Amino acid sequence: MPNHPNSSEITLRLVIHGRVQGVFFRDSMRLEAQKLGVAGWVRNCSDGSVEAEVYGKSADVDDIVRWAKRGPDLAQVERVDIERADGCYTNFEVIRKSES
Secondary structure: OOOOOOOEEEEEEEEEEEOOOOOHHHHHHHHHHHHHHOOEEEEOOOOOOOEEEEEEEEHHHHHHHHHOOOOOOEEEEEEEEEEOOOOOOOEEEEOOOOOO
């Protein structure tokens, strides 16, 4: 299990449910993450959800989680499942093809 270089940094895995595909969720999340200084990735899943791992300072990760709970204007987020994860990232990317 990788250690975070700074104990104030955390990684969370998010699974966002609702009308979250086809509404620019991934690109909007990338822009928001870059604005907040959060790293990680986001991708569409075959079940219609969006999955992301977000890494950064605890307060910044909290901000991107709050954003994910509402998403971009066209999204209708029903719920966000959140769990701890272990990844350490240096940038934020949109994964275009789902592995799920």
